[in-house]
Amino acid sequence: MVTMDDVAAAAERIRDMVRETPIKPSASLSRQAGGPVWLKCEHKQETGAFKLRGASNAVARLGDVAGVTTASTGNHGRALAHAAKQLKMRAVICVSRLVPQNKLAAIESLGAEARVIGASQDEAFEEAHRLKHDEGFALIPPFDHPDVIAGQGTLGMEILRQIPDAATLAVPLSGGGLLAGVALAAKSLNPGIRIVGISMEKGAAMAASLEAGHPVEVEEVETLADSLGGGIGLQNQLTFPMVRDLMDELILLTEEEIAAGILHLAVEDGETVEGAAAVGAGAVLAGKLHAGDGPLVLILSGGNIDPARHAEIVEGVS
């Protein structure tokens, strides 16, 4: 179980490890949404995504371990590497042979070891498990962990401190650590607040699991919102029930709608974000998300997009 006390303790614990990120109004999206829209600029977080909050809290809570490990090459891997470095701990990020050189370099530039092992993500994950069982490492998963959820919850606290009358929060949704933490914090502070989760139409494991009533696997499909891909874990303990109980509405977007969100945020609001972070804007532009009884806050969850891919979308070539 994760409680509001855990979130408040996390905020205290990670105060010097993460940035308080800016929040700013969007005039163009406010017109589209029929009420005030705010952009929570978490892509301005150090390492470029909110995941630093959960990783920092989890690492700071550890006792005596040989180091930390995970098998993520994306925003969680970067966050864990950065948090471990700040606390002078060893980090080993396990990756498969398929992972491109630039991603390995990014992990190593954060002071972590990128251990290339196996031909698939699953095999990389086995190495992380081996480090845990044989070498005394702590395996920090990307979402289904109470300290990770509590850390992400600090983002919900921060939003309500910045916009106390926020009526709706639009939250990008994958494994659900972000939504679970943010919803827990926001509803503790304002029980009437509306929490809207947003995923892509194809390959959204949480959406399929909610529909089935239990965690299920989905086929992974390539998507512009690459940080929203991947499963929720068939043995999911925390985020599945929390998302099920705390989320008020789920919106699914097409690839075109996600691209429109990226484009709009770049051109109208001057923000460079990755696909996962553009789903709130995409949903407003598609007419699927409106401001209700008060301010609507869109979480721009990350900015780690290949610059060439971003340029293609903004310049309209693909």
Ligand SMILES: *Cc1c(COP(=O)(O)O)cnc(C)c1O
């Ligand atoms: C991880 C991630 C998400 C989704 O977070 P979950 O906790 O897995 O739901 C959304 N946006 C970005 C940029 C991410 O890195």
